[in-house]
Structures are given as structure tokens and as C-alpha cells.
Amino acid sequence: MDVDKMRAGLSERSEHDGWHVPGLEPVTVEPGRVVVRVEVSDALVNVAQTLHGGAAATLVDVVGTFAIMTADRHSRPGVSTDLNVTWLAPAPLGEFVLVDATVLKTGRSMAFVTADIRRESDGVLSVQGRMTKALGPPPS
Amino acid sequence: MDVDKMRAGLSERSEHDGWHVPGLEPVTVEPGRVVVRVEVSDALVNVAQTLHGGAAATLVDVVGTFAIMTADRHSRPGVSTDLNVTWLAPAPLGEFVLVDATVLKTGRSMAFVTADIRRESDGVLSVQGRMTKALGPPPS
Amino acid sequence: MDVDKMRAGLSERSEHDGWHVPGLEPVTVEPGRVVVRVEVSDALVNVAQTLHGGAAATLVDVVGTFAIMTADRHSRPGVSTDLNVTWLAPAPLGEFVLVDATVLKTGRSMAFVTADIRRESDGVLSVQGRMTKALGPPPS
Amino acid sequence: MDVDKMRAGLSERSEHDGWHVPGLEPVTVEPGRVVVRVEVSDALVNVAQTLHGGAAATLVDVVGTFAIMTADRHSRPGVSTDLNVTWLAPAPLGEFVLVDATVLKTGRSMAFVTADIRRESDGVLSVQGRMTKALGPPPS
Numbered sequence: 001m002d003v004d005k006m007r008a009g010l011s012e013r014s015e016h017d018g019w020h021v022p023g024l025e026p027v028t029v030e031p032g033r034v035v036v037r038v039e040v041s042d043a044l045v046n047v048a049q050t051l052h053g054g055a056a057a058t059l060v061d062v063v064g065t066f067a068i069m070t071a072d073r074h075s076r077p078g079v080s081t082d083l084n085v086t087w088l089a090p091a092p093l094g095e096f097v098l099v100d101a102t103v104l105k106t107g108r109s110m111a112f113v114t115a116d117i118r119r120e121s122d123g124v125l126s127v128q129g130r131m132t133k134a135l136g137p138p139p140s
Numbered sequence: 141m142d143v144d145k146m147r148a149g150l151s152e153r154s155e156h157d158g159w160h161v162p163g164l165e166p167v168t169v170e171p172g173r174v175v176v177r178v179e180v181s182d183a184l185v186n187v188a189q190t191l192h193g194g195a196a197a198t199l200v201d202v203v204g205t206f207a208i209m210t211a212d213r214h215s216r217p218g219v220s221t222d223l224n225v226t227w228l229a230p231a232p233l234g235e236f237v238l239v240d241a242t243v244l245k246t247g248r249s250m251a252f253v254t255a256d257i258r259r260e261s262d263g264v265l266s267v268q269g270r271m272t273k274a275l276g277p278p279p280s
Numbered sequence: 281m282d283v284d285k286m287r288a289g290l291s292e293r294s295e296h297d298g299w300h301v302p303g304l305e306p307v308t309v310e311p312g313r314v315v316v317r318v319e320v321s322d323a324l325v326n327v328a329q330t331l332h333g334g335a336a337a338t339l340v341d342v343v344g345t346f347a348i349m350t351a352d353r354h355s356r357p358g359v360s361t362d363l364n365v366t367w368l369a370p371a372p373l374g375e376f377v378l379v380d381a382t383v384l385k386t387g388r389s390m391a392f393v394t395a396d397i398r399r400e401s402d403g404v405l406s407v408q409g410r411m412t413k414a415l416g417p418p419p420s
Numbered sequence: 421m422d423v424d425k426m427r428a429g430l431s432e433r434s435e436h437d438g439w440h441v442p443g444l445e446p447v448t449v450e451p452g453r454v455v456v457r458v459e460v461s462d463a464l465v466n467v468a469q470t471l472h473g474g475a476a477a478t479l480v481d482v483v484g485t486f487a488i489m490t491a492d493r494h495s496r497p498g499v500s501t502d503l504n505v506t507w508l509a510p511a512p513l514g515e516f517v518l519v520d521a522t523v524l525k526t527g528r529s530m531a532f533v534t535a536d537i538r539r540e541s542d543g544v545l546s547v548q549g550r551m552t553k554a555l556g557p558p559p560s
Contacts, residue, residue, distance in 0.1 A: 018185045019192035045158045052159035053220045054198025061193045080193045081390060081412050082362040084224040084504045086550055088525045088532055104545060105508045109389070110361060110414060112508055114548065125524060128534065128550065130506055132361050132412070134390060221530060221552050222502040224364045226410055228385045228392055244405060245368045249529070250501060250554060252368055254408065265384060268394065268410065270366055272501050272552070274530060298465045299472035325438040332439035333481045333500045338474025360473045364504040 010036065010066055021058055032071040032103040036063050037120070040095045050090035051097065051126065056117060057085050059099045060129035064113040067101035068133060071111070078111055078133030085129040089119070096120040109135050150176065150206055161198055172211040172243040176203050177260065180235045190230035191237065191266065196257060197225050199239045200269035204253040207241035208273060211251070218251055218273030225269040229259070236260040249275050290316065290346055301338055312351040312383040316343050317400065320375045330370035331377065331406065336397060337365050339379045340409035344393040347381035348413060351391070358391055358413030365409040369399070376400040389415055430456065430486055441478055452491040452523040456483050457540070460515045470510035471517065471546065476537060477505050479519045480549035484533040487521035488553060491531070498531055498553030505549040509539070516540040529555050 007026045022043055028035035038044075038059070046052040061083060069075045091097050101115040110132065117127035150166045162183055168175035178184075178199070186192040201223060209215045231237050241255040250272065257267035287306045302323055308315035318324075318339070326332040341363060349355045371377050381395040390412065397407035430446045442463055448455035458464075458479070466472040481503060489495045511517050521535040530552065537547035 017182055018187070019183065019195045021194075042157055043159065047158070047217075052198070053201045053223060054161075054194065055159045057197035057201070057223065057225070058192070058194025061197070077187075080227050081392075082224070082226050082364075082506075083193060083197065084222070084362075084364060084550070085197070086222050086502075086524070086532055086552060087220050104506070104548060112361075112506055112548075128524060128532075130504070130548065130550070132506060221532075222366075222504075224410070224502075224504060226362075226384070226392055226412060244366070244408060252366055252408075252501075268384060268392075270364070270408065270410070272366060297462055298467070299463065299475045301474075322437055323439065327438070327497075332478070333503065334441075334474065334478025335439045337477035337481070337503065337505070338472070341473045341477070357467075360507050362504070362506050363473060363477065364502070365477070366502050367500050 006066060006070060010034070019058065021055060021062060027098065029070060032067065034063055034067040034070060034101050036099045037096055038099065040091050040093055040097060042093070045093050049093045053085070053087065056087070056127045057083065057129065059117060060085060060115045060127070060131060063099045063101040064115050064131045065133070067103050067113050068106060068111045071103040071106045072135065074138045076135045076138070078135040080131055080133050082132040083129065085127060087127055089124050089126045091117070091119050091126045097126060111135055146206060146210055150174070159198065161195060161202060167238065169210060172207065174203055174207040174210060174241050176239045177236055178239065180231050180233055180237060182233070185233050189233045193225070193227065196227070196267045197223065197269065199257060200225060200255045200267070200271060203239045203241040204255050204271045205273070207243050207253050208246060208251045211243040211246045212275065214278045216275045216278070218275040220271055220273050222272040223269065225267060227267055229264050229266045231257070231259050231266045237266060251275055286346060286350055299338065301335060301342060307378065309350060312347065314343055314347040314350060314381050316379045317376055318379065320371050320373050320377060322373070325373050329373045333365070333367065336367070336407045337363065337409065339397060340365060340395045340407070340411060343379045343381040344395050344411045345413070347383050347393050348386060348391040351383040351386045352415065354418045356415045356418070358415040360411055360413050362412040363409065365407060367407055369404050369406045371397070371399050371406045377406060391415055426486060426490060439478065441475060441482060447518065449490060452487065454483055454487040454490060454521050456519045457516055458519065460511050460513055460517060462513070465513050469513045473505070473507065476507070476547045477503065477549065479537060480505060480535045480547070480551060483519045483521040484535050484551045485553070487523050487533050488526060488531045491523040491526045492555065494558045496555045496558070498555040500551055500553050502552040503549065505547060507547055509544050509546045511537070511539050511546045517546060531555055
């Protein structure tokens with residue numbers, strides 16, 4: 001794993017033209033764990049002015065995928081098969097959140113990751129998610 | 141339920157400033173079921189140029205919430221507690237998909253919805269998701 | 281797929297010594313779909329005298345696995361990676377339920393199945409679940 | 421919370437006549453967390469002679485429910501709305517596993533719990549699950 005490349009990738013991911021969450025700041029990038037900080041900006045909220053469920057699910061997917069890439073020796077992003085998300089507390093507009101993704105297991109063909117989203121101001125757990133990815137064949 | 145109001149709401153939801161999926165076209169809006177058509181545009185894809193997992197999760201959330209509102213006599217959108225998504229086949233850039241959300245149950249305090257996302261061209265199931273929402277107290 | 285063998289397997293599964301649900305009656309066994317009828321007996325209930333959540337999850341797993349075997353040309357049972365269950369209505373002691381499992385997709389290496397559990401007396405949906413399995417290599 | 425009563429309840433739960441996992445030994449019972457040790461006996465395995473998926477789901481449900489009761493000031497067991505389970509590694513016959521359930525949040529009307537199942541011999545994570553329960557009205 002090239003940590004600097006990963007950090008750069010995370011920041012770029014936050015700017016590209018496809019589906020993305022704007023404003024990701026890498027906090028920790030190490031083998032099997034990635035932590036990202038992001039502001040709950042205008043672009044991320046629902047009508048109640050809190051972090052949208054779809055934005056939360058996207059954060060679990062994006063940050064979880066980076067964590068898997070740091071743990072796989074071929075840095076494969078894989079293809080998701082399953083994702084689940086539970087909401088525990090709202091993250092209001094203007095708040096910063098920390099998305100902390102930890103790889104549970106990475107094997108020959110499958111990888112598994114869990115992610116917590118916490119409010120930075122008080123540390124309260126806002127979202128917990130888990131994702132399973134099929135890694136496909138290693139590059140030959 | 142005011143169907144015209146719901147249709148207008150769905151189209152507006154697709155234009156507002158917060159987290160949203162651009163380009164939703166309501167196809168069916170009836171009590172307990174909402175079907176929406178959407179193009180897999182540049183804004184919705186991942187690096188593989190297929191519908192992003194986070195966009196799929198957002199579609200389950202947004203269209204599922206509208207379906208719940210059509211089924212609840214107070215049109216409450218509720219607050220999500222759980223969402224799960226399974227990916228079965230990719231939906232490539234330029235394809236149109238149909239998001240078909242059906243309410244499984246709506247009660248006094250909880251509502252449950254399932255949603256299928258199919259490719260329009262060949263009818264293949266791309267995503268299946270389910271969501272649970274707490275409805276909160278009815279308006280007095 | 282040998283349907284008679286599958287039916288026999290389902291009935292045996294209901295009698296063996298490991299973790300199992302007693303009393304499974306095969307109703308429908310066809311490629312990609314298996315329906316089983318089972319009584320909510322003393323052995324299947326929780327302290328509230330309704331179908332235990334763990335029994336419901338086991339039914340999704342067992343009947344879903346049989347459905348996958350009917351759809352895979354090597355009849356592979358696979359190894360589960362993910363299962364989710366949502367409870368919608370209780371199934372009380374003495375009631376019969378129908379567990380209806382439909383394969384969503386079966387591919388080279390992964391299979392996906394959804395299952396509904398309905399009360400026989402009134403057709404009310406009690407449980408909905410979904411399961412993902414890794415199939416492993418085909419037998420050589 | 422009466423810890424002794426909880427411990428006794430856990431042991432009894434393991435012996436009663438309804439759907440249950442035999443052989444639960446309480447290891448830790450404290451507010452918001454319950455750890456149970458259990459042998460992967462003949463009664464808990466699938467045809468591959470490893471912990472059955474349905475037994476794992478039942479352990480998440482049963483131990484998770486006890487953890488919620490230790491955290492709720494009315495000791496309400498609640499009614500499950502959602503459960504998800506991911507399998508990471510098998511737990512073979514004869515192995516002991518530790519089921520470690522931690523409450524993520526308990527509120528006025530909903531409670532959330534996560535549970536890890538690890539092999540005792542090598543500490544490998546075998547299963548991770550999460551459950552959401554509706555608590556119902558507090559006793560008057």
C-alpha cells in the first residue's frame with residue numbers, strides 16, 4: 001500500500017465528477033483502517049437539515065472501500081455485494097463528522113468492513129454500517 | 141394522500157440543494173407504491189462507469205420514503221433506523237433504471253418498505269433494498 | 281436438479297441432529313423457488329409465545345439455501361456471507377407459516393435469495409429476509 | 421438492573437422449552453454489555469460441522485436482547501425490527517465461541533445493539549451482527 005497515493009486518491013474522490021461526497025479530509029490512512037473528516041454541508045443534508053441517509057450510506061461505501069484497498073495486497077477496490085446501515089443519532093448541518101472504517105477481514109476473494117460515523121463535537125455515534133465486497137481475481 | 145402533490149414533491153426532490161439524485165421522473169404514484177425512472181448519468185456513476193453504490197442506496201431511501209408517505213394517512217416521512225442493499229448486476233452509464241418501492245407495512249409508529257432497481261432495457265434486477273423508519277407521533 | 285431428492289433433503293433437514301427447524305413440509309420445489317410450510321410449535325417460540333427471531337432467521341437461511349441449490353446447476357449450497365431479516369408482524373404459537381424463498385440471482389461464484397414468511401391463516405407478511413452466499417468453485 | 425437476575429435469566433434461557441441455544445455461560449454482565457461463552461456442540465452445527473448460520477443469528481438475537489435489557493432502566497426486552505449478520509470465518513464443532521454484545525444506543529422507544537462472535541482458541545472474528553428493537557411503552 002502506498003499511503004500517500006491513498007490519501008491523494010481520497011481527496012480526489014471528493015472532487016471528481018461522478019457520485020461523490022464533497023469535502024473529504026483524510027485523517028488516518030493505515031493498513032486496514034481509514035478515518036475521514038467531513039463537514040455536514042448544505043450539499044449533504046435532507047429536508048430536516050441533518051446528514052442525509054443516502055450521504056451516510058455513500059460515506060460507508062466510499063471510506064469502507066478505501067479501507068479495503070489499504071488492506072488488500074493488490075489494492076483491489078472490489079465490487080459491493082451487501083451494505084447495511086443503522087441510524088442512531090442525527091448529525092446536523094454545520095457539524096463535522098468522523099467516518100472511521102475498519103476492515104474486519106480480507107481474503108482471497110471477499111472483503112468485509114465496518115464503519116462508524118461520529119459527531120466530532122460530542123463523539124456521539126450517529127451511524128454504523130457494514131459492507132461486503134467481492135474482490136474478483138487478483139491482477140496477473 | 142394527494143397524488144399530484146406527491147408527484148410534484150418527487151420532481152422537486154430531484155432539484156433541491158441538499159443531498160439528492162438528479163433527474164427523477166415519477167412513473168407510478170399510488171397508495172403504498174412509487175415507481176421512479178432515472179438515467180444513470182455522469183453524476184450518478186462510480187469509477188467503473190456504473191451506478192454508484194451510494195446513489196443506489198440514496199434511491200432506495202428517497203423513493204422508499206415517498207412510498208411510505210403515500211401509505212401513511214398523515215403522510216409522515218419518518219426517520220430511518222435501518223437500510224440494507226444488495227447488488228446483483230451493474231447499471232451502466234447511459235442506461236435508464238426503474239426504482240420500484242413497495243410498502244411492506246405501515247403501522248402506528250413504524251413503517252417498512254422494499255425497493256427493486258431494474259435496468260429498463262432488459263429488466264434485469266440490479267439492486268434490492270429494504271428500509272425501516274420510525275414514524276414519530278402523528279400530528280395533533 | 282432432482283426435485284424428489286430436494287424434497288427428501290428438505291424433510292430430512294428437518295429431522296437431523298444439528299441446528300434445524302423441526303416440522304418442515306415442502307409445498308413447492310421448482311428451479312429457483314422453494315416454499316415450505318411449518319407449524320409455530322412449542323419448539324419455535326420465544327417467551328411471548330410467538331415465532332422466535334432466531335427461528336425466523338434460521339428458516340430464511342435453510343429454505344433460502346434449498347432455493348439456491350435448485351437454481352445452481354451444480355446444486356451447490358454455498359457459504360453465507362450476509363443475511364438480513366425484518367420483522368413485520370408476529371406469528372403466534374399454533375399458527376402455520378409459509379416460507380417462500382425466491383432466488384434473485386445465481387452466478388458463477390455468488391448467489392442471492394429473498395424469503396417471505398407469511399401467516400397461513402390470513403396471509404399477513406410476518407418476516408422478510410435476504411441472504412447472500414459465496415458458492416465456491418464448481419465441482420470438477 | 422439486577423445482575424444476578426440477568427445471569428440467572430441467561431442460564432435459564434439456555435434450558436427452556438422454546439427456541440434456544442443450549443449451553444450459554446454468562447461471562448460478563450454489565451450495563452450495556454453481555455458476553456456469553458458457548459460450545460459449538462452437535463446441536464449447533466450445519467452439515468459442514470461448523471456453527472450453523474441460524475444458530476449464529478439466534479446468538480446475536482438472544483445475547484443482544486440481554487444486553488439491551490441491562491441498559492434499559494425498565495429492563496424491556498423489546499420487539500426486534502431488524503437484524504443483520506455477516507459471516508467471516510467458520511467456528512468448527514468442538515470449538516468454544518464468545519458472543520460479545522454491546523448496546524450502541526438505547527432511547528425512549530428504540531434500542532440498538534452490535535454483537536461479535538469470536539473463536540475462543542485464536543480470537544478470530546467469526547460473525548458480526550447488529551439488531552434494532554422497538555421497546556414499546558415503559559411499564560406504568
